[in-house]
Amino acid sequence: MDAVTYPNPTVIEFIQKYMVPVQVPYNFQPLATDFNIQWTPTLITLDSDGKEHHRTVGFLSPQELVPSQMLGMAKCHFDLERFDEAISIFEKLLAEYPKSDSTPEAIYLRGVSRYKRTHDAKPLKEAYIQLQRDYPASEWTKRASPYKLL
Numbered sequence: 762m763d764a765v766t767y768p769n770p771t772v773i774e775f776i777q778k779y780m781v782p783v784q785v786p787y788n789f790q791p792l793a794t795d796f797n798i799q800w801t802p803t804l805i806t807l808d809s810d811g812k813e814h815h816r817t818v819g820f821l822s823p824q825e826l827v828p829s830q831m832l833g834m835a836k837c838h839f840d841l842e843r844f845d846e847a848i849s850i851f852e853k854l855l856a857e858y859p860k861s862d863s864t865p866e867a868i869y870l871r872g873v874s875r876y877k878r879t880h881d882a883k884p885l886k887e888a889y890i891q892l893q894r895d896y897p898a899s900e901w902t903k904r905a906s907p908y909k910l911l
Contacts, residue, residue, distance in 0.1 A: 762802050762820055762821065762826075765822070765823070766820075766821060766822060766823050766826050769823035769826075771823060771827060772823050772826055772827060775826075775827045775830065776830075779830070779834065780830065787800070787801045787803070796813070799818070800818050800819065802817075802818075802819065802820065802821075803816065803817070803818050804816065804817045804818075804821070804826075804829070804830070804833075806830065806833025806834065806836070806837060808837045808840075808841065812840075814833060814836045814837040814840050815829075815832060815833030815836045815837075817829050824858075824861070825861060825862055825863070827858065828854050828857075828858035828861035828862075828863040828864070828867075829861075829862075829863050831850055831853065831854040831858075831863070831867075832851075832854060832863040832866060832867055834850050835847045835850035835851050835854065835867065835870065836870065838850065839870055839873075839874055842877070844874045844875075844877055844878040845878065847870070847871075847874045848871055848874045848875060848878070851867045851868075851870060851871035851874065852871065854867045855867055855868065855871070864896070865892060865896040865899040865900075865901035865902065866901050868888050868891050868892055868895075868896075868901065869888055869892065869901040869904060869905055871884075871888065872884045872885050872887060872888025872889075872905070872908075873885065873888070882908075882911045883911075885905070885908040885911055886908050886909065886911040888905055888908065889902070889905040889906065889908040889909050890909075892905050893905075893909075
């Protein structure tokens with residue numbers, strides 16, 4: 762990723778604006794053990810307390826790195842029950858990277874965030890309908906399939 766992804770201007774701008782990047786060798790102790798690093802590159806999105814919320818293992822192209830990291834940021838907010846912030850990032854990801862590999866999970870979690878914020882089940886069914894229409898083979902469509910009954 763050092764040769765292809767990290768030098769990309771969009772990636773540089775995103776990292777400078779939103780991330781506090783820390784790059785360590787895969788065998789650097791105790792971090793390698795503490796974070797169960799088994800392969801490189803491993804990208805882990807942590808919150809301000811050092812709790813993990815998102816992980817990717819292996820190469821990501823510039824077109825996939827930014828939406829993956831956006832998903833990680835949104836998942837931090839989601840896990841901390843800051844649903845408005847999570848929804849905002851999910852929607853930005855969906856608008857700017859509609860064909861990303863991160864998109865189906867973002868659709869699913871946006872629906873769950875909307876439900877958790879309002880306790881209205883309608884966003885869960887809407888998420889399923891969108892996933893079924895646009896990503897019928899996705900694991901996230903399968904996970905959302907019970908929502909078709911709502």
